[in-house]
Amino acid sequence: MLKNNYHTHTYRCNHAEGTDEEYVLNAIAGGYHIxxxxxxxxxxxxxxxxxxxxxxxxxxxxxxxxxxxLKEKYKAQIDIKIGLECEYFPNYxxxxxxxxxxxxxxxxxxxxxYYLSDEVSPYFGVFTTSHEMLDQxxxxxxxxxxxxxxxxxxxxxxxxxxxxxxxxxCVRISKxxxxxxxxxxxxxxxxxGTAPYQKYLDGHLFPHPSFWKIAKDENCTAIIGVDAHHxxxxxxxxxxxxxxxxxxxLGIKITDTI
Numbered sequence: 001m002l003k004n005n006y007h008t009h010t011y012r013c014n015h016a017e018g019t020d021e022e023y024v025l026n027a028i029a030g031g032y033h034i035x036x037x038x039x040x041x042x043x044x045x046x047x048x049x050x051x052x053x054x055x056x057x058x059x060x061x062x063x064x065x066x067x068x069x070l071k072e073k074y075k076a077q078i079d080i081k082i083g084l085e086c087e088y089f090p091n092y093x094x095x096x097x098x099x100x101x102x103x104x105x106x107x108x109x110x111x112x113x114y115y116l117s118d119e120v121s122p123y124f125g126v127f128t129t130s131h132e133m134l135d136q137x138x139x140x141x142x143x144x145x146x147x148x149x150x151x152x153x154x155x156x157x158x159x160x161x162x163x164x165x166x167x168x169x170c171v172r173i174s175k176x177x178x179x180x181x182x183x184x185x186x187x188x189x190x191x192x193g194t195a196p197y198q199k200y201l202d203g204h205l206f207p208h209p210s211f212w213k214i215a216k217d218e219n220c221t222a223i224i225g226v227d228a229h230h231x232x233x234x235x236x237x238x239x240x241x242x243x244x245x246x247x248x249x250l251g252i253k254i255t256d257t258i
Contacts, residue, residue, distance in 0.1 A: 001244075002256045005234065006036030006081065007109060007154060007189065007225035012055035012063055013040040015229060020066045022231035028078050030235040034257075036081035037067050038109050044095045049119040064103050081106040085154060088144025089117045097149065107258055109189070109225075110150035112141045112158065128159040131169050138173035142180045151258040152223055153181060155191035157211035166210040174211050178218035187255055188220050190247060192239045193227030209246075216252040223255050 008023055009016040020037070027035040040054035050056075055063060064082060071080040086096060086108045100108060115121040115136040124137050137159045145153060156177055160166065181188050194206055215222065224243050228234050247254050 002033045003031050004034035004256045005032055005226045006258055008037045008228045010039045012059050014052055018231040020070055024070050024074055026231040026234040034079045036083050038083040038085040041084040041086040043092050047119055051118055083107040085109050085111040087111060087113050088140055107151040109152055109154050110144050111154045115140050125158050125161045128162045134159060134169050134173050138176055141177050145180050145184055145186055152187040152189055154189045154225060156188045157206055157208045160208040161206040166208055174214045178215045178220050182218050182220050187223040188215055189225040190222050190243050191225050191227050192243055212250060216250050221253045221255050222247050
């Protein structure tokens with residue numbers, strides 16, 4: 001199995017560090033065969049809302065050009081892919097599809113962070129504390145997957161970063177999400193983004209083993225995503241190796257490509 005990662009951010013999202021080239025160099029040193037950049041997509045909002053956790057629309061060209069230059073520069077050492085991490089915002093999907101075609105992106109991954117739009121909804125990773133929010137997460141995840149544009153669903157158990165316990169409601173929405181992923185042949189990402197600061201999650205567990213037991217029982221396919229927000233995360237084998245070991249012991253199908 002090849003060591004690949006399709007979930008890599010850049011400083012443009014305002015919550016990641018390091019230069020684009022530093023990510024590439026650390027991925028090479030970390031033994032990766034494929035490095036996919038998938039920084040948080042900008043959105044062409046119809047309102048005057050400005051997000052502080054994603055690049056601006058006018059930064060997209062620089063992002064694409066920078067990664068293309070690195071792809072050419074390091075083509076003998078690593079295979080670099082160009083993508084984005086995108087939500088499912090129904091009103092803005094036509095714009096997203098236009099950008100995907102215009103920039104000839106290799107892929108987009110589905111980061112289900114907000115319901116409808118971050119203009120109007122709170123972040124699932126912090127504010128999922130009710131059944132209503134769980135239902136919104138499920139609805140958005142399923143409708144997004146069904147668009148057919150995403151390579152995989154990133155951190156499918158993100159809701160457990162803020163929800164208190166894996167109760168029967170979590171079981172229900174997890175089964176529905178996993179059944180949809182299996183039906184659409186869409187991998188689910190075992191996300192390593194919380195690994196460097198797991199101790200700060202105040203008892204919340206994500207990735208959550210109960211979710212992944214359901215994913216295995218529903219015959220889903222897993223893919224490991226570093227969700228790198230710092231170049232050194234690509235040069236730290238312990239988290240990647242632990243994730244691979246967990247998934248292998250669980251007995252779930254694993255893929256290394258999209």
